[in-house]
Amino acid sequence: MEVKVVSNILKANELIAEANRQVFERAGIYALNLMSSPGAGKTTLLEALAEELGSEIRMAVIEGDIATAADSERIAAKGVPTVQINTGGGCHLEAGMVARALDSLPLSELDLIIIENVGNLVCPADFSLGEQDKALILSVSEGSDKPKKYPAMFRRSSFLVINKIDLLDRCNFNLEKAVSDARSIQPNLDIFPLSATKREGLAPLIDWLRQKVESIKGRR
């Protein structure tokens, strides 16, 4: 006996992601899924954003890591509500983990939630968390060939941060090529070259986030 099914194997995750999406929508929260390889600067950028935006926008951070609470402690030190998720070896966050993290956040007091995914340029792309947008950080020390090697991540992102531009001279990173390769995969990608540690080039990204948050609050 042969049975045709055509059943989405990721369906279980997508159902929970959809529930998360509705939670965000009801609370008027803009949720962003921030992805990169390990060490590209996700936590450093979040620290910078907490400093720059924390007093103006009611934000929270969900920290995904394989182990340790080191990153959530870094963010919490900036006075931003933070929840740590440890995947215990898992290479990506799943919607159910985020759903549980949301239980411990004061949703009615928030306008922005940024979710730091597990450092990995491959797996997180397949698992929706219920976010409105995905975003990607590529640091110049990783090389400018990454868009072509990891197209799924670039295709599904709304913006790309090119981080550590303070190291551009030393890393032989071809910024122009990275930008054009990334845009050949996702033509609508907004691209923000910046240095998270030096706090340089953050303004366009901050404006972008501010606009997203405002447009969602406007609908509330």
Next chain:
Amino acid sequence: MHELSIAMSLLEIIERTARANGMSRVTKVLVKAGELTSVEPESLSFCFNEIKKESIAASAELLVEVVPLQGCCPVCGSDFDIKDSKLFCSMCGNRDIRIIAGEELCLFQVEGES
């Protein structure tokens, strides 16, 4: 490496499908994995073969078909294969294309005995 959790969801859907169709034993399973998903067919098979042992699919063979990327152009209407991550229309050069195949991860067919 998340093929284990994918294999577990897969086995769950197979078991449900087999029960709904009155199968006593699943013999063969066909999965389609898009080129743009992060699934490694070999590692999915490895995980599936580990976890199937106690199940209705204990002797099932898993076939993973990798679905190549295909696009469609909303400007000129053509369908085309996407090679080397060149995500633009190969006919008119338009860059804002739709992907019509290569992003799916689905259980496609279950074969078994009743």
